[in-house]
Amino acid sequence: MSYRVVEDYYRRQHFDFFRAYEMPFYTITFNLDVTAVKEFAAVREYPIYLTQCYLFARGMSRVEDFHYRVLNDQIVLHDHLEIAATLPAPQGAFSFAHFDYASDLESFLRRAAEVSKRARQTATLEATAEGNTILFTALPGVRFTGFTHATPADRTDGRARVAFGQFFEDAGRVMVPVGLGVNHIFIDGVALGRLVDEVQTEFDNPA
Numbered sequence: 001m002s003y004r005v006v007e008d009y010y011r012r013q014h015f016d017f018f019r020a021y022e023m024p025f026y027t028i029t030f031n032l033d034v035t036a037v038k039e040f041a042a043v044r045e046y047p048i049y050l051t052q053c054y055l056f057a058r059g060m061s062r063v064e065d066f067h068y069r070v071l072n073d074q075i076v077l078h079d080h081l082e083i084a085a086t087l088p089a090p091q092g093a094f095s096f097a098h099f100d101y102a103s104d105l106e107s108f109l110r111r112a113a114e115v116s117k118r119a120r121q122t123a124t125l126e127a128t129a130e131g132n133t134i135l136f137t138a139l140p141g142v143r144f145t146g147f148t149h150a151t152p153a154d155r156t157d158g159r160a161r162v163a164f165g166q167f168f169e170d171a172g173r174v175m176v177p178v179g180l181g182v183n184h185i186f187i188d189g190v191a192l193g194r195l196v197d198e199v200q201t202e203f204d205n206p207a
Contacts (some may be wrong), residue, residue: 064077
């Protein structure tokens with residue numbers, strides 16, 4: 001994990017304002033076009049869920065606001081983001097899994113294969129450190145139009161939380177609902193707008 005302490009955080013006034021809130025977290029729900037991602041993954045026999053996670057994280061990585069965290073009561077800026085995700089486990093349960101940073105999709109999926117294998121054998125709920133992670137989950141059987149993530153106890157938790165819903169067709173395109181949970185001490189509407197644009201660009205050009 002590599003980061004630097006930020007002494008002159010550009011949103012310091014907003015950070016202090018929303019940090020005083022009892023519940024500074026909020027979730028937005030939107031749809032993304034995954035037509036190209038589904039075709040890309042199907043041809044290469046890649047797991048669609050983890051492919052989506054990687055591409056979403058790659059888009060999020062280009063929006064600096066999602067790299068900020070609080071560490072030892074200081075604002076820090078991480079140089080990259082990593083993926084943590086829920087994975088299917090025995091008896092209909094799920095496991096938490098963490099994936100180390102990978103510079104390309106193929107490397108990420110190779111490492112993820114072993115992690116996924118372990119998750120399917122035994123359900124584990126080991127806590128994921130605050131750090132530089134993005135938390136992913138999926139509800140493939142639910143085409144949700146609204147979503148609320150569980151609220152962490154730490155009001156300074158800066159990890160984005162991403163839920164993918166059930167694919168559906170719209171005007172000949174394949175869409176996926178996304179429920180994105182963020183912390184207002186770090187994330188405002190401008191960053192969210194940039195994120196949607198960056199992730200859609202990744203989904204349109206998965207190669």
